[in-house]
Amino acid sequence: MNTLIPIDYYELIYYNVLLLIVVVIFMQSFKLEVQDVANLKGKNVFGILFLFFLILYIGLRPINYRFGDMLNYYNEFLEYQNGYPFDTSKDFVFEVFKYFFAKNLTAPLFFFTCALLYLLPLYFGAKKIFNDYWFYAFLMLAISFSFWGYGVNGIRNGIASSLFILAISKDKWISKYMLFLLIIFIHKSLIIPILVYFLVSKYSNTKVYLYFWFLTIPLSLAMGGFWENLFLSAGFNDDKLSLYIGGVDQASEGVTLKIGFRWDFLLYSATGIFAAWFFIIKKKFNDKTYSLICNIYIVANGFWILVIRASYSNRFSYLSWFLLGLVIIYPLLKNKFYENQHRKIGIIIILYFGFTYLLNVILAK
Known part of the structure; x- marks a missing residue:
């Protein structure tokens, strides 16, 4: 599948966009307090744009062997399109989801929907737990060492873990336990x-x-x-x-x-x-x-x-x-632990992403 971005640079571009974002957030942390209304409004707008970027960049990636298990999912998708019987040995809910898309829709739409199921639970979970400060939590999740890999490679596991975060954000035990049950049938x-x-x-x-x-x-x-x-x-x-x-x-x-x-x-x-x-x-x-x-x-x-x-x-x-x-x-x-706590948050974010960048970009070469 063709893409405007050369496949060899697809992941590298992603991590360098994150690097730019992290550096900007780090620099802003020295200018305003974290609870400042202007800071929170700006981070909310930026957070929504960041979420859309992730959805589009992960969800519209080309179907390619460079994304690991994505190609395996695609081959299974094609088998269903060609009449292969429903596989009852795999995680039931995700297999039904894949089977439905194979019979009624397209592979690109299937992977785009997988990206939505990976990212939106993190957004809603962060909003529920952290309210106005959700962006910082969402960013920490998105710059984690394994975040990219479980969006494009370990897809089922990524979706299930995102739903787990959404589940623990729920106050009502019924919705929490229903999500737990759903999660087990996505990735046991x-x-x-x-x-x-x-x-x-x-x-x-x-x-x-x-x-x-x-x-x-x-x-x-x-x-x-x-x-x-x-x-x-x-x-x-x-x-x-x-x-x-x-x-x-x-x-x-x-x-x-x-x-x-x-x-x-x-x-x-x-x-x-x-x-x-x-x-x-x-x-x-x-x-x-x-x-x-x-x-x-x-x-x-x-x-x-x-x-x-x-x-x-x-x-x-x-x-x-x-x-x-x-x-x-x-x-x-x-909670407030320090004077200039926003600076501490900025330093933690850049150090945390530093490990991700070191292993996935610098050492990966």
């Missing part, structure tokens, strides 16, 4: 953060979960593949999850995958652990929703550490990483 690996949600809803002691996280590191180092086999034998033996835990390496993940203990990924994850400790334990920030998000992140990330040597470790880690931007920025949008 999300059952892990969903189960963790119910655990931390009943027991919310963040300090205990932090102890658990630190304990998983020596357990993973000492016991090697034991945890991978345990998960596969304990009911997590879905074909897709089995591939993530025990499958072979593949080059379509956006970064070079290395089998082994990923100290770089562990350090990246530790930024969320530090944020949770700093705000909840040290600063005594008492916010029920924040504690919930942090505790889900800590426990789900701990499970990933146990299987960190898996060849698809990055996909397993995404079951916590999709919350990382919120874990880091949430308290600064809800």
Whole structure:
């Protein structure tokens, strides 16, 4: 499929647009206070434009092997168009969605709708949780290390994780649980953060979960593949999850995958652990929703550490990483901790994106 943008530069252009946006936001953070009415009005308008940019750029991308699993989805789409029977072995809701589009609409419209389902729940979730400050939370999600990959490659997982953020923003338990059920039938690996949600809803002691996280590191180092086999034998033996835990390496993940203990990924994850400790334990920030998000992140990330040597470790880690931007920025949008707090937010945004740019652009070369 042809595009006005050369396919070899499609992702590079995206990250450099983000770089420009992040630099502008960083510079503006030194001019106005975050709660300033002019700042919030400007960020709201800019946020809407940014959302439309993401929808159009991700949703209208060409169908190309450079986007990993997108080509697999397209081949399955063509099979349905050519009369292939409905595949009952896959995640039911997403398969119905794909089957309907294949029989009635077009592949470009299918992928555009996938982009909407990926991005709009993040927008509505951020608006619900952060109100006038939603742009900063949405930006942190959009500049996360895995955000691009799960919009164009791990599409089902990306949609399911976005709906999870929307679900935890809901006040009514009926709508929350209905979304959880929908999520499981879109990508069943999300059952892990969903189960963790119910655990931390009943027991919310963040300090205990932090102890658990630190304990998983020596357990993973000492016991090697034991945890991978345990998960596969304990009911997590879905074909897709089995591939993530025990499958072979593949080059379509956006970064070079290395089998082994990923100290770089562990350090990246530790930024969320530090944020949770700093705000909840040290600063005594008492916010029920924040504690919930942090505790889900800590426990789900701990499970990933146990299987960190898996060849698809990055996909397993995404079951916590999709919350990382919120874990880091949430308290600064809800409470005043510092003088010139807007500057602190600007610095955090540029440092957070710095890791994304380093791995996905500089080191990717």
